[in-house]
Amino acid sequence: MTQPPPPSPTATNLLLGRYELGRMLGRGSFAKVYSAKSVFDQSPVAIKIIDKTKTIDASMEPRIISEVTAMRRLQDHPNILKIHEVMASKTKIYLVMELATGGELFAKVLRRGRLSESSARRYFHQLVNALHFCHQNGIAHRDVKPQNLLLDVNGDLKVSDFGLSALPEQKKDGLLHTFCGTPSYTAPEVMSRRHYDGSKADAWSCGVILFFLLSGSLPAEFDSSNYTLMYKKIRQGNYIPSYISKPARSVISKLLDLNPTTRMSLEQLMTTKWFKKSTIPRNVSKDSFGSSEDGEESSGLRRTLSMNAFDIISLSSSFDLSGLFEEVTKRKELKRFTTAETTQKVVERVREVGGKLGYRVERVQADSVGLVKGKTVVDFEVSELAAQLLLVEVRAVGDGGAERQDGGGGGCLWEELREGLEDVALSWHSETCVN
Template sequence: MNSTKTPKNLVKRTISGGKSDGIIFEKYQLGHILGRGSFAKVYYGRSLEDNSSVAIKVIEKPSNSDPDMEPRLIREVSAMRRLNNHPNILKLHEVMATKIKIYLVIELAKGGELFTKLLARGRLSESTCRKYFQQLVFTVHFCHQNGVVHRDLKPQNLLLDGYGNLKVSDFGLSALPEQIRGDGMLHTACGTPVYTAPEVVRRNGYDGAKADAWSCGVIFFVMLVGYLPFQDSNIPNLYKKIIRREINFPLWISTPARNIIYRLLDPNPRTRFGVEDLMGLSW
């Protein structure tokens, strides 16, 4: 992967001892940690040029950690650059690098994770769910129109800005057009099992757009109800429930919302609602 060359003394201080008060590239002041992942840490950052707030994702260079991270990082940056103009997708401002680290400077989602909001409230009102679900559907449709399949849609990857609007993030597992084989299908199994469409784990090829639609259905159910539509600690048993479409709808879910979820959580991708089908619904 091509990375930015670092002129001598460009980095005034570095992160060490767990502290994050360094100044990188004489452009950003690193603050407290916002989150940790398997391969990266996300810090609050402040621009030294205009005093604006940003988030800075700090990643160890693949050669120094996990060589499998390089394709994931390339996909994440490529996907975000393709999608940078959508209001409900976190904007990528800048990519910088030192000899050992890569810094992604991204938009700060001041409202935090949707997942945190769900944990605090248990479930959301249908009117709130409808707002978030509509924003999610329009955003995912935009992704697909621009050749990007997310493949890891879940509440933890849905953030909120300071006005309560949805922001889709974390495109590290996304698929770009060059990953589609001659059969028109994707073949890499990835994602979080409880949010992943059943055909993805079969390894026979799958339509990425239909797989994203399934994940949208699970997210919609979780927002409305406060728990997953299919649950089992045993993965094979989990997928048996999914194939049988064993969904228990609480009485408070409206008929239109129930119908949408049922059509999205169709184990057969050929008959499952796609995101484009949702675009035509008045609800």
């Protein structure tokens, strides 16, 4: 009797029918990272797998949200690791990211020992420009260390791991308040749990990293568990080896200023003669990094507004990530539906349904409609998801959120919209109704 062929050896490694998992690249406290390739075009990726049943708690959920949000907003910079897609099952979250085949810069330095000044400056140039771009977008990394600096196939640096990053909306009076990071690389004002400027804290971490690149190790003072003693030795300024050039020593000491007010900022660092000796990274134009000399923002790194995979993360029924990319308050409601109709048909249908429900058309554009009724404003925005498939985001803002403003004594705006638009909507998502 003929035996059936054995199952494909990759069958058990097929992830949601989209990616074939390879070897594990590393593991952290709440995730594992694997190499993988797309089953569609064989392109290599890295996938961070987070087990929701073990790790999603009050402290971990904000980290996941911050990581995805920050990476999405920083997609355009060539020295920041790109995130391609986010998927979810009932038990796991999958972050599909760019694969940095060169591994960690930390491991490279440990293998080779201290780098030449020109080589260290090249990596440092890429790091500083990436962090400067983060700060221009209001994001502080807060966990800058060599283990989070990866190298791509060309040997160029990629800043990764934004799990501890701080978003603009998390700041109070422009300052941060949360203690986080790796002690050896963390600024003293963060360690002392004072209010701090996230960009100045990142600048301190850059000073430690530059020391590490040029010396091949951390100063003994930085390994001390007695932080008072550590900072006293740093203040004395005799921890920098004499074989490091005087200009580089000056940069390190100004970045490792215990006083964040007088500490050198990244903007000031980028104007120093030592930093300007850096060569321009391969395949990247001079204007691709943040600001030009006259202070104007480079047009090459303006955030795109086109529809991509991140905008539909919340369509996963197993894990509600609707709060990842927008701040949702008690008076702001967001729903989405997909449609196979044209944008023009959707706009016309929304106007018609809104009129029947007593709403005034306040704004009409090619891909959006604004409706107003009493104190409630409802915005519809249409984006192309794929060929012949559109995603419509519906936001309701006003007193009572999505409650009806006609004194009808109950009922829900979303129910009326679903009924009115049932001929154009294929499916609605995140359909919680507030009453």
